[in-house]
Amino acid sequence: xxxxxxxxxxxxxxxxxxxxxxxxxxxxxxxxxxxxxxxxxxxxxxxxxxxxxxxxxxxxxxxxxxxxxxxxxxxxxxxxxxxxxxxxxxxxxxxxxxxxxxxxxxxxxxxxxxxxxxxxxxxxxxxxxxxxxxxxxxxxxxxxxxxxxxxxxxxxxxxxxxxxxxxxxxxxxxxxxxxxxxxxxxxxxxxxxxxxxxxxxxxxxxxxxxxxxxxxxxxxxxxxxxxxxxxxxxxxx
Numbered sequence: 137x138x139x140x141x142x143x144x145x146x147x148x149x150x151x152x153x154x155x156x157x158x159x160x161x162x163x164x165x166x167x168x169x170x171x172x173x174x175x176x177x178x179x180x181x182x183x184x185x186x187x188x189x190x191x192x193x194x195x196x197x198x199x200x201x202x203x204x205x206x207x208x209x210x211x212x213x214x215x216x217x218x219x220x221x222x223x224x225x226x227x228x229x230x231x232x233x234x235x236x237x238x239x240x241x242x243x244x245x246x247x248x249x250x251x252x253x254x255x256x257x258x259x260x261x262x263x264x265x266x267x268x269x270x271x272x273x274x275x276x277x278x279x280x281x282x283x284x285x286x287x288x289x290x291x292x293x294x295x296x297x298x299x300x301x302x303x304x305x306x307x308x309x310x311x312x313x314x315x316x317x318x319x320x321x322x323x324x325x326x327x328x329x330x331x332x333x334x335x336x337x338x339x340x341x342x343x344x345x346x347x348x349x350x351x352x353x354x355x356x357x358x359x360x361x362x363x364x365x366x367x368x369x370x371x372x373x
Contacts, residue, residue: 150191168214217308254357257300258350320368
């Protein structure tokens with residue numbers, strides 16, 4: 137019986153350096169906030185040239201583990217759910233621009249996600265959470281006629297609901313999806329009076345949360361998102 141061919145592939149030097157630097161961070165040798173060793177120190181430690189060090193550090197920066205500033209030593213970052221999703225923002229933007237179906241899929245995913253979040257929020261919302269949402273409603277009401285401010289307040293409202301269950305991944309996912317959708321939001325709502333409808337729908341969601349009624353909260357959120365999904369469209373020149 138013939139033995140399958142399994143050639144040994146030598147990794148690039150930068151890939152080996154990346155693995156070692158990542159191990160220094162994940163293993164605790166370097167803590168969030170620490171400055172990385174200088175390029176010269178790393179070159180001597182690993183026995184490689186400057187290009188391999190720089191390429192590896194750029195790769196660490198791209199996944200959110202390092203902050204690189206010109207003229208300063210790179211610093212280790214604390215990985216959080218928000219920083220994790222932030223690393224895919226550029227890729228998400230390209231996907232939405234180049235895939236005809238991606239925007240519809242994102243809107244559908246948002247509804248699936250937020251209807252589940254609001255059910256948990258109804259069970260866990262505190263008086264402070266409800267007060268914060270009511271303050272955001274007032275800010276939105278004050279922004280009637282100002283599309284940019286109104287939409288920003290709308291996004292804060294949905295992010296705040298996602299934060300109520302206390303799972304930081306929920307808030308990070310909500311912030312990421314809202315950010316990806318933002319550029320596709322049409323300002324037509326300001327001219328068609330739909331901003332008032334948005335306020336009414338938001339008030340219904342808050343009332344259901346205050347009443348700790350998960351069924352009503354889910355129904356109100358789904359009505360709101362199903363209606364407002366038409367506001368996110370690919371712009372044409």
